[in-house]
Amino acid sequence: xxxxxxxxxxxxxxxxxxxxxxxxxxxxxxxxxxxxxxxxxxxxxxxxxxxxxxxxxxxxxxxxxxxxxxxxxxxxxxxxxxxxxxxxxxxxxxxxxxxxxxxxxxxxxxxxxxxxxxxxxxxxxxxxxxxxxxxxxxxxxxxxxxxxxxxxxxxxxxxxxxxxxxxxxxxxxxxxxxxxxxxxxxxxxxxxxxxxxxxxxxxxxxxxxxxxxxxxxxxxxxxxxxxxxxxxxxxxxxxxxxxxxxxxxxxxxxxxxxxxxxxxxxxxxxxxxxxxxxxxxxxxxxxxxxxxxxxxxxxxxxxxxxxxxxxxxxx
Numbered sequence: 001x002x003x004x005x006x007x008x009x010x011x012x013x014x015x016x017x018x019x020x021x022x023x024x025x026x027x028x029x030x031x032x033x034x035x036x037x038x039x040x041x042x043x044x045x046x047x048x049x050x051x052x053x054x055x056x057x058x059x060x061x062x063x064x065x066x067x068x069x070x071x072x073x074x075x076x077x078x079x080x081x082x083x084x085x086x087x088x089x090x091x092x093x094x095x096x097x098x099x100x101x102x103x104x105x106x107x108x109x110x111x112x113x114x115x116x117x118x119x120x121x122x123x124x125x126x127x128x129x130x131x132x133x134x135x136x137x138x139x140x141x142x143x144x145x146x147x148x149x150x151x152x153x154x155x156x157x158x159x160x161x162x163x164x165x166x167x168x169x170x171x172x173x174x175x176x177x178x179x180x181x182x183x184x185x186x187x188x189x190x191x192x193x194x195x196x197x198x199x200x201x202x203x204x205x206x207x208x209x210x211x212x213x214x215x216x217x218x219x220x221x222x223x224x225x226x227x228x229x230x231x232x233x234x235x236x237x238x239x240x241x242x243x244x245x246x247x248x249x250x251x252x253x254x255x256x257x258x259x260x261x262x263x264x265x266x267x268x269x270x271x272x273x274x275x276x277x278x279x280x281x282x283x284x285x286x287x288x289x290x291x292x293x294x295x296x297x298x299x300x301x302x303x304x305x306x307x308x309x310x311x312x313x314x315x
Contacts (some may be wrong), residue, residue, distance in 0.1 A: 014049055016041045017058030020066065024083025027072025031079075035072035049303045078151035095264045096180040100235055100270050101278040103175050106145060107190060107233060108276035113144035118216030121210055121232075124192050125160075136247045137192060137211065138176060147173055160245045178235055180262060187241040189264065192233055192252040193294050209252050209294055210274055220274070223296045227274035231281075231293045235270040237263040257290040258283075 023038030049056045122137040142151035155164045169186035176188040197208030210218050210232045223230050240260035242248035261269045268282040292298050
């Protein structure tokens with residue numbers, strides 16, 4: 001009797017293909033931990049099926065498992081990026097704040113060097129020709145920030161927009177350039193908190209800050225609230241940017257003390273205090289606290305108004 005080779009009556013489904021599909025489905029729950037095995041099993045299943053001479057089936061299951069694994073990997077990458085982007089943005093913001101803080105500290109050092117020489121801080125300047133101060137305090141600070149050569153090129157008998165002085169706008173020192181913000185050449189967001197001088201209008205007492213446009217310069221002895229409690233210069237929003245040589249600053253308004261502040265950096269604005277320290281005042285700070293931090297003689301006790309979010313400055 002003639003022997004005949006045994007032939008299976010039907011083909012079998014590849015176990016690897018089934019496992020690939022199952023792992024692919026699980027990849028949406030267990031992320032990449034199931035997606036990678038699904039991808040590997042799917043590829044092995046296809047290879048195995050092709051080499052089985054028709055004895056194995058399940059190509060569709062393997063392909064489905066591979067596709068599901070790829071979707072699972074893609075979903076994992078998307079979730080990872082969504083989690084990573086805020087962290088990157090926070091780190092970038094912190095780096096920009098640190099660089100800006102360093103600029104403000106250098107400005108603060110220049111202010112104190114100026115005060116040591118003249119026993120008062122510089123006047124902000126004014127476009128009112130009768131006051132005779134046609135250039136910004138930022139220009140007057142140049143010799144005290146190792147910029148004597150640039151300082152000597154200005155004509156202090158002329159306003160900021162005279163031909164000679166206007167030609168120097170493009171020479172703005174890097175210290176006045178806030179990091180991470182694009183402005184027109186020669187513009188800065190480092191602005192003095194500009195208030196009233198004694199006798200300037202009704203209610204000038206509530207508007208007196210470290211800088212004023214006329215009158216006499218303010219000395220440390222006038223800052224009865226304490227230099228550590230009084231803001232001198234702020235990093236304003238780009239909408240408030242001024243030409244650095246122009247006597248143009250952030251005018252303090254007790255009725256709107258946060259105008260143009262807190263939009264450049266995340267969560268707050270960077271401020272230089274009169275003692276030379278720098279801190280970020282958060283956007284959650286109250287209007288009342290801002291008014292107290294900007295004025296120099298509100299006669300409030302130190303403990304009564306220093307907000308908790310600024311106490312980490314070393315108060």
